[in-house]
Amino acid sequence: MITELKMKKYDIDELVNIKMLINNNNDSFGCEFHEDESSASIVDNHYKCTCCGVDLTASQYIAQTKGISRIEALAYLYRVNKQSIPDWLLEQVRPNIKLLKINSDLSKICNEKLFDDTESSNNALKYLLEDRRLSLETIGKFSLGFFPKDKNFLNDLIIKYGKNELLELGIISEGEFGLYSMFANRVIFPISNNMGQICGFGSRRLDGVKKNKYINSQQSRLFNKSELLYKERGVSKGVGIITEGYMDVISCSQNEPKNSYYAALGVALSAKHVRDVLKKHEKVVICTDADNAGIEATKKFIKESLRNIDLNKVGFVLLPEKLDPDEFINEYGREKFQDLINNSINAREFISIVSNSYDEISTLETYDKFRI
Ligand SMILES: [Zn+2]
Structure with a gap:
């Protein structure tokens, strides 16, 4: 039965x-x-x-x-x-629909908050316009917003959307001193799933403290960060370029709009991520920061992807020391950036360049073994 x-x-x-x-x-x-x-x-x-x-x-x-x-x-x-x-399915889908609606509403509310005439909103807008040199159009395109640190704002959200729902989405948390939001006084980046629905948020703190500078929504029934990539909604053009973070995606989309940009959400880049991008682009280029952490992460990715991806379709760019893609474009211009992308190296060349120890040479041997 x-x-x-x-x-x-x-x-x-x-x-x-x-x-x-x-x-x-x-x-x-x-x-x-x-x-x-x-x-x-x-x-x-x-x-x-x-x-x-x-x-x-x-x-x-x-x-x-x-x-x-x-x-x-x-x-x-x-x-x-x-x-x-069927009814049984509707019953199970309804909570998701409700949660998705909250995310969608919150994205709009936070975008409006960015333009409030308060000191903290002005500060957030100034960060985006002046420090990051984003245009109002880009802010609108990515639905960037500001989540105020304001008890009344939080209470209004709880009254309107429900404590349990906001807890489930990780928009609020319960601490020693009551309910609070980990997004308070942060710039908010809505994150979409492959259906274009807002399934979670990224955020950046604005008080200059380095700890937890960027945080994402917690894992929830809507938000599985290892499956997702941050990207511009509904746009796939040129080369699919994988960068390190949200700000790279946003400012590169503004400054070199010929390509599409992606970033993993605080997790290591996986073969699945790259396969997803390859479904929309003939070629994918992975931009790696030329610091130790960046190089190690890319080497690990290559090792793990050898048998899962056609690495001939994946190029690698080692950015000059201490420059992220956006800073590179600002410093050297779009053409030089496009040159970097056009002249990206393959996985073998990447490993050869960064190899300088026995362990890394063995990575190279592993690479050859699988590519023969
Ligand atoms: Zn299979």
Whole structure:
């Protein structure tokens, strides 16, 4: 009986032809989850791969590739197939819809707060306009905002959206002295999932203290930071350039709009991140800060991605010491930056350049072993 019920719940998986979702009519094709030519196929309306072993129904496939929950993926399939969403599913989807609406509202509210005539709002706006040299258009495009440190502001949010909902989203937390927000007195960067919904926030403190300078929303049912990349919403053009942080993405989009920019959200860059960018761009270039941490992170990424990505499509740029991409553009101009991107080196060259110890040479050998 239970099995029967379970089967019924997921009947949309049976109704949807998974071939339509993957948009590929061949019998076998390259797997979406690693780099290969033909190990994936559709068997009994499941996405299966003989190489990595994935076996996914339509909704599992949508959840994985769009970075949303299974519940949302099921609701999505009902919607796009113009089927009414069953009650049991609606009950589970509703809380997500409510939370997404709160995020969307909060993004607008914080954007408006940026233009309030208070000392702290003025300070936040000045940071974006003068220190970061962003235009009002860029601020609007990325829906940047300001979260005031103000008890009344917090109370109004709690009254309007509910304490539990705000706690679940990590917008407020409960401490020794009551409720507070970790976003207080911070610039806010709304973060979208692959469906274009605001699923979380990044933030930067404005008081000059270095500790926790940037923090993101905590992990929640909407926000899985290891799956997501920060990017400009709905735009894919030129080369997909992966930078280190939000500010690089925003200011590079403003100063060299020919390309699209991405950044991981405080987690190490993964093969999945790069595969997601490769779905939208022929070529991906990873910009690495020429400090130890940056080089180590890129080496680790190369090691881990050897068998998962076609590294021929991935270029590497080592930025001059202590310059991030935005500072580089400001100092040397757009053309020089585009030259850097056009002349990006491949993974092998990158490792050769940065190798200077036995351990690193062995990285190079590992690289060769897998690329032969
Ligand atoms: Zn596979």
